[in-house]
Amino acid sequence: MVFKVFFPTCCTSADSGLLVGRWVPEQSSAVVLAVVHFPFIPIQVKELLTQVQQASHVGVTVLGTWCHRRQGPEEGLGRFLEGLGTIFSHDPWLQLCRQRGGTSWSCKAVGQPMSPGVPSDDQVLLVFYDQRQVLLSQLHPPTVLPDRQAGDAPASAGGLAAVFDTVARSEVLFRSDRFDEGPVRLSHWQSEGVEASILVELAKQAAGPTCMLVSWLLSLLSAVSTCRLFRLWPLSFICSKLSTCEQVRHRLGHLSLLFSIQGAETPAQLMRKANVFVSVLLDVALGLMLLAWLHGKDHIGQLADTLVPVADRVAEGLQHLLQWLMGAPAGLKMNRALDQVLGRFFLYHIHLWISYIHLMSPFIERILWHVGLSACLGLTVALSLLSDIIALLTFHIYCFYVYGARLYYLKIYGLSSLWRLFRGKKWNVLRQRVDSCSYDLDQLFIGTLLFTILVFLLPTTALYYLVFTLLRLLVVTVQGSLHLLVDLINSLPLYSVGLRLCRPYRLAAGVKFRVLGHEAGKPLRLLMQINPLPYSRVVHTYRLPSCGCHPKLSWSSLCRKLFFGELIYPWRQKSCKQD
Known part of the structure; x- marks a missing residue:
């Protein structure tokens, strides 16, 4: 041996x-x-x-x-x-x-x-x-x-x-x-x-009192956030849907970890603290750079002057689109009565939204000025706030999508139920399965009449649903890109990657x-x-948990939901648990 x-x-x-x-x-x-x-x-x-x-x-x-x-x-x-x-x-x-x-x-x-x-x-x-x-x-x-x-x-x-x-x-x-x-x-x-370094020794001596002070302030802030006032239904529901609240809560957890009095017990915990520290430091540095750019050369005023004309052009484009749908889009013959009802309904919503934008136009610059101050908390907070602003500015598109999806879903559900009626079947609610059933002549006549009506109304409803679903997916794509950038800054182990680059033997x-x-x-x-x-293994091993918990849908399940008119919520679900 x-x-x-x-x-x-x-x-x-x-x-x-x-x-x-x-x-x-x-x-x-x-x-x-x-x-x-x-x-x-x-x-x-x-x-x-x-x-x-x-x-x-x-x-x-x-x-x-x-x-x-x-x-x-x-x-x-x-x-x-x-x-x-x-x-x-x-x-x-x-x-x-x-x-x-x-x-x-x-x-x-x-x-x-x-x-x-x-x-x-x-x-x-x-x-x-x-x-x-x-x-x-x-x-x-x-x-x-x-x-x-x-x-x-x-x-x-x-x-x-x-x-x-x-x-x-x-x-x-x-x-x-x-x-x-x-x-x-x-x-x-x-x-x-x-x-030895004198600066390092002084930093070690000052780390203890600083960590105790910041930890006490964070615990006080956490106690204020758990107040019963913030648990009321409207406020709690809105905070759970806003990306900014989720990101601020996530960063508070990072700060609590960094300024914790208890030291790291294992090398993995020490590496996680280092990655969190570098992530927070880079986030704040990028946020300060964005803040300096916004408040320099009157960029906020330029953004405020551009926002209202852009909103008007978007609303005008939607009006032209609805007028095109109310005619003969692409040479398709639509149900005129239903087409006119849906078109006027959506046009009224656009009119309300334009009135709301012009009502808020005198205060937009001041709102943007205060929103820009959030960049001092980090670039991720500013991006999350931008995502929420986009969601608010496109709320009418979301409403159009919900109206069209619900109407389309009801027609698909009605057609599937009436199709089972023709085959002598019915849905058993108790056993959650399709069973055989015998229908009389009156039931078959009414079912045939309703099926015919729904079939002839389906193309008009499907066209409106398709158009507004595409608009909604466009908005979700923009918000998803912002969320991906936020998750990248939050989860990328920059310290580990830098350690692998500078000292690969570590x-x-x-x-x-x-x-x-x-x-x-x-x-x-x-x-x-x-x-x-x-x-690749460095990123996979030391990747930090993300702040959001968004629904992870496969392409097949996503297409199935879109085909049957089921709503797709891009925000955080209750069933998801944050790491």
């Missing part, structure tokens, strides 16, 4: 001493974490390892000796290192040595329990790894590795989870301010000390091995490199 030794690259130039690490018996491998240098007292080394075990709950022990012969062979030092095995008993006992020039390595495992006798060097696999990258990386489940260069050998992430876990949990050993200043001198990736999908050298009678030396997580 091959014996694997994971050795950090930062210790390849360290002076001779003891190898400190963890033995993983199920993997037949030893993970070297640091090198203890001379001079040292054995009892002090044992006390150090005891402190590390109590702090990290990792079985850190002395694995063997490390000999670095810089000038030439040192026989006295070699015999002294071999004698340390009697003081620090460990089975197997490693003897790792680097010859002069660093081109030749030797590694022995004395007393290895898996093989009888003393194994030779060719039974040992020496794997070098970057200790800093392994410590800071998060190992994800294994995936299909990308194309690798010649000489590379893949390895699954599952078999190396123990190595990553050992290095991550032994972080207390790498704290220079705790152990390196003591009587025992160590070599690891932080042996030269940790860089998000690891697995590892690969590159052969460094192999000599006869010498251990095979490999370099372990981290395979970064693909961008």
Whole structure:
């Protein structure tokens, strides 16, 4: 059986001493974490390892000796290192040595329990790894590795989870301010000390009181929002349908998470907080840019002067469309009486809407000015408010769609019921199925008469329903585009994507091995490199929950609803639960 030794690259130039690490018996491998240098007292080394075990709950022990012969062979030092095995008993006992020039390595495992006798060097696999990258990386489940260069050998992430876990949990050993200043001198990736920043330390000191203050303000705001006044039926119904209220509620949840006094317990929670922080920061920055653009060079006044003429042109276009439908659209012969009734009914609604727009025209600029201030809360809030404004400005189109859909649905429902009457069938409400039924002559006559009337009135109703459904779908498409942009800003894990771009080793999908050298009678030396997580998996793994819960309809169900005249509500449904 091959014996694997994971050795950090930062210790390849360290002076001779003891190898400190963890033995993983199920993997037949030893993970070297640091090198203890001379001079040292054995009892002090044992006390150090005891402190590390109590702090990290990792079985850190002395694995063997490390000999670095810089000038030439040192026989006295070699015999002294071999004698340390009697003081620090460990089975197997490693003897790792680097010859002069660093081109030749030797590694022995004395007393290895898996093989009888003393194994030779060719039974040992020496794997070098970057200790800093392994410590800071998060190992994800294994995936299909990308194309690798010649000489590379893949390895699954599952078999190396123990190595990553050992290095991550032994972080207390790498704290220079705790152990390196003591009587025992160590070599690891932080042996030269940790860089500190005064600004970072001041931010850490101010974070506690700031989080407590903001958390108290958010709890007060949450208590005000749960007042009984906001639970009354008209107000609660309107707030549940407005995208702005949903987005503000979603951002309040993000702020509560960011300024929570409780810290992140797992790396996943810490990553989620970082993604939320970057998302909120980018949202507010884009909102401030939009606010500066709106209040600069009188853009709000220009928008207010453009809004009323655009509304007039839309209303005029609808009037021309209705007049075209009231004639002979595309040469179709319609039911004139029903056509005139529906056309005049919709024209009256357009007249009411134009009167409402002209009544509100003197206040539109002031309304837009106050609406523009909402951009300071974030671009998503401004986009949600824009979606609500579009819904209010096109409310007459929504009314036309509801009227046409309900009238069309009643005709389709009546025709389907009368069609069952001709076949001697009826719908059993109790058993929710179609049963046989016998009808008398009067019922068949009335049914035939009603069926004929509905069939001749259906083309006129279907034409109005088709036209206003297309208009409604156009408005829903515009609102859906705004909602997609809001969901993209809310859910895109920008911090994780940036981390994958700048430091790809932080998000690891697995590892690969590159052969460094192999000599006869010498251990095979490999370099372990981290395979970064693909961008698609980064987005899928760390994607944040969206604020809205919109109905997810397939194309088949959507077409079925449109064909039978069922209403399609683009807003949030009660049955959906927000994440």
